[in-house]
Amino acid sequence: MDNFTEFNKSETLCEKQEIVSDETGRIACIVFLSGTVAATVYGNLMLIVKVARRKQFHRKINVFVISLAVADLGVGLLVMLPSIVHEFTRILSLEKHVTDRLLFLFDCMFTSSSVMHFTCMNVDRFVAVSKPFSYFRIMTSKVVSLLIVLCWGVPLGISLIIIASTEMKKCDNAIIVNGASALSGAFIAFYLPVFLNFLAIVNIYRNVCYQDKLLCNQIKNNNPGYSERHQNRETRVTRTLVILQSAFTLCTTPFFVLLILEHISGVRNSNTTWFAMSWLGYFNSTINPYLFYFLNKRLKTSR
Numbered sequence: 001m002d003n004f005t006e007f008n009k010s011e012t013l014c015e016k017q018e019i020v021s022d023e024t025g026r027i028a029c030i031v032f033l034s035g036t037v038a039a040t041v042y043g044n045l046m047l048i049v050k051v052a053r054r055k056q057f058h059r060k061i062n063v064f065v066i067s068l069a070v071a072d073l074g075v076g077l078l079v080m081l082p083s084i085v086h087e088f089t090r091i092l093s094l095e096k097h098v099t100d101r102l103l104f105l106f107d108c109m110f111t112s113s114s115v116m117h118f119t120c121m122n123v124d125r126f127v128a129v130s131k132p133f134s135y136f137r138i139m140t141s142k143v144v145s146l147l148i149v150l151c152w153g154v155p156l157g158i159s160l161i162i163i164a165s166t167e168m169k170k171c172d173n174a175i176i177v178n179g180a181s182a183l184s185g186a187f188i189a190f191y192l193p194v195f196l197n198f199l200a201i202v203n204i205y206r207n208v209c210y211q212d213k214l215l216c217n218q219i220k221n222n223n224p225g226y227s228e229r230h231q232n233r234e235t236r237v238t239r240t241l242v243i244l245q246s247a248f249t250l251c252t253t254p255f256f257v258l259l260i261l262e263h264i265s266g267v268r269n270s271n272t273t274w275f276a277m278s279w280l281g282y283f284n285s286t287i288n289p290y291l292f293y294f295l296n297k298r299l300k301t302s303r
Contacts, residue, residue: 019087019275026088033084033279036286040076043289044069050293060124060139061237065292067148068117071110072285078106080282087275105159111252111281112155112189118245119193120147122200125238129207158189183263186256194249201242208238240295247291251284 020026047069051062082103124147127138162185255277262269 019272030084030088033080036279036283037076037080037084040080040282040286041073043286043293044073044076047289047293048073060144061121061128063144063148064117064121064124064151067151068114068121069289071113071117071151072288074106075110075282075285079103079110080279080285082106083278083282101163104163105156108159108162108185108189109155110285112158113151114248114284115190115193115197116151116154118197118241118248119200120151121241122197122204123147125204125241126200126207129204129238155189158185161185183259186259190252190256194253197245198249201238201245205238205242208235236295240292243295244288244291247287248284251287252281255281 020029048066051066051069054062086103124139128135131138258269258273258277
């Protein structure tokens with residue numbers, strides 16, 4: 001996310017701005033942010049292992065959960081950690097042009113990938129609640145594999161297009177991105193899919209309530225236990241998905257709102273403000289695995 005920030009500075013004089021000026025504050029930030037990285041890596045590795053050990057991949061939602069955890073793990077290792085090194089130690093020199101573009105690619109790609117994963121999860125949930133008896137016929141391994149490819153391929157494509165169409169300059173260890181490219185990328189990679197996901201999850205939740213009533217009436221006489229289990233499971237999975245998407249929106253929206261406001265007003269925000277907003281978005285990758293873990297009773301009981 002940091003790499004979207006300096007988009008309207010291409011025609012202004014670059015000024016050096018330290019995130020934290022005093023040495024004590026720098027050390028405290030490094031310790032705190034390093035702890036966040038450690039929590040991100042541990043949490044997502046734990047989630048991947050827990051879900052994989054259960055081997056319930058016939059429930060396709062688990063495939064998307066693992067893939068999202070891999071994306072969040074990538075944020076921790078390939079975005080958050082280099083961000084600390086770049087901002088506080090200056091080890092990553094901007095003379096390394098390839099390194100700059102690679103970090104920019106990871107930043108854009110993993111943010112977009114999270115949105116795409118939620119979109120695919122919404123597709124899975126919509127099929128599960130609207131066509132429960134045809135779920136396994138529709139959500140085949142080939143379909144799920146295609147969705148996983150889209151989860152990674154589309155963000156990668158968007159990131160490459162933004163990089164290719166963006167004028168990038170060096171300024172106080174920052175990458176300056178053209179305003180039009182940054183805003184169009186933000187709209188395509190964030191605003192539009194988040195809005196569509198919001199509409200989808202509302203529709204899914206309404207369908208869950210409606211479909212559960214129909215299932216209860218249809219199956220109650222033959223297998224009342226199954227009907228109740230199905231109702232509880234679909235409601236629980238949908239509730240978890242709503243909470244995860246709400247957390248993602250709360251963590252990432254401030255950054256993209258600030259991006260729009262800065263472009264409209266022309267008022268430049270400080271590097272510290274952008275750094276804080278970027279890390280608020282990164283923090284979503286930290287809390288995702290813990291939210292999923294504590295909202296899933298079966299996962300907590302598994303070893």
